[in-house]
Amino acid sequence: MAEIDKTALFNIGYGLYVLTTSENGKDNGMINNTVMQVTDTPTFVVVTVNKLSYSFEVIRRTGKMNVNILDESAPFSVFKQFGFQSGRDVDKFKGVSFTRSENGLPVLAANCNAVLSLKVESYIELSTHGLFICSVTEARKLSPTPTMTYAYYHANVKEKPVTTKKKGYVCKICGYIYEGEPLPEDFICPTCKHPASDFEKITGE
Numbered sequence: 007m008a009e010i011d012k013t014a015l016f017n018i019g020y021g022l023y024v025l026t027t028s029e030n031g032k033d034n035g036m037i038n039n040t041v042m043q044v045t046d047t048p049t050f051v052v053v054t055v056n057k058l059s060y061s062f063e064v065i066r067r068t069g070k071m072n073v074n075i076l077d078e079s080a081p082f083s084v085f086k087q088f089g090f091q092s093g094r095d096v097d098k099f100k101g102v103s104f105t106r107s108e109n110g111l112p113v114l115a116a117n118c119n120a121v122l123s124l125k126v127e128s129y130i131e132l133s134t135h136g137l138f139i140c141s142v143t144e145a146r147k148l149s150p151t152p153t154m155t156y157a158y159y160h161a162n163v164k165e166k167p168v169t170t171k172k173k174g175y176v177c178k179i180c181g182y183i184y185e186g187e188p189l190p191e192d193f194i195c196p197t198c199k200h201p202a203s204d205f206e207k208i209t210g211e
Contacts, residue, residue, distance in 0.1 A: 012203065020156040024074040024088050025053065026104075026112040027064040033099045033112050036061040037089030037198075039156050041073050049142040051124055054135045056199045060093040062136060069126040071140075072111040077151035080117035082163050090180055090197050107144050119149045134201070175205040183208070 020039040027034050040054035053073065055062045065071050076084065088098055103115035107123045114121075124140035131137075154163070165181065174185040180198040184205065193202040 022076045022080075022085075022154045022156060022159055024076060024084070024114060024118070025055070025061055025065075026072040026074060026114075027061050027068065027070075028111050029064045029068055032093075033097075033104075034061055034064060034093035035074075035088045035098045035112065036093070037085055038073075044139075049145075050127070051122065051140050051142060053124065053138045053140060054132065055138065056135055058134075058194065058199050064093075065126065065138060066129070066136070070109055070111065071124050071126075071138075072107055072109070072113060073122040073124060074112075074114045074118040075120045075122070076117060076154040077119040077149060078154050078158060078162075079149075079151050080154050080163070082165055084117055085159075085163070107146075109143060113148075119151050119153060120145070120147045174208055175202075176208055178204050178206055 021041065023038045023041050024035045025038045036055075036059055038053065038055065041051060043049070043051050051073070053071070055065060061071075087102065091098070099112060104112040105115060107113050107121060109123045109125075111123065121144075122142055123144035124138075125143050126138050126140050128139045129136060130139070174183055174187065175189040176183050177195045177198060177200060179200045180195065182195050182197040184193065189202050189205055189207075191202055193205070194200070195204070
């Protein structure tokens with residue numbers, strides 16, 4: 007059987023985005039790193055969203071979303087605001103400045119260099135995630151600042167977790183610490199909803 011080294015997938019380049027949605031007067035947003043343009047004429051974009059997220063539910067019901075493309079000016083607080091808490095429980099836009107695109111969805115006023123408004127045209131089930139195939143209804147550049155890549159985030163923005171006095175496993179995405187042994191194979195991070203494969207063992211004492 008051919009070898010599958012999942013760390014090889016880490017070399018695929020990704021950007022980081024805030025997907026924004028709205029339903030019944032409630033605005034929401036989530037951090038996402040799986041957005042890709044797949045055709046030019048017509049312009050189609052695919053977005054993969056974790057099915058456990060509140061945003062997934064809203065997109066399935068409303069059929070639309072905005073992709074706010076984060077740039078290198080985005081501080082860690084943006085990721086905490088939109089990625090480390092659930093829109094089911096909190097107002098993700100409390101204290102956040104934003105405008106609206108023609109589809110009525112939020113557009114961040116800072117820390118993003120472009121926004122895409124998407125209309126869902128079709129949907130594919132991917133086990134833990136859903137793949138939305140979307141047409142672009144609006145696209146605007148907002149700043150010349152370079153796009154925030156996943157690699158740039160990990161090297162320059164993400165806060166390093168303090169693990170020296172704890173034993174267990176740490177989420178490589180958000181820094182959540184699971185204390186105990188072993189880490190269940192089906193464990194899902196309660197903060198960022200990533201699976202056990204995105205955890206690494208804490209080796210420090």
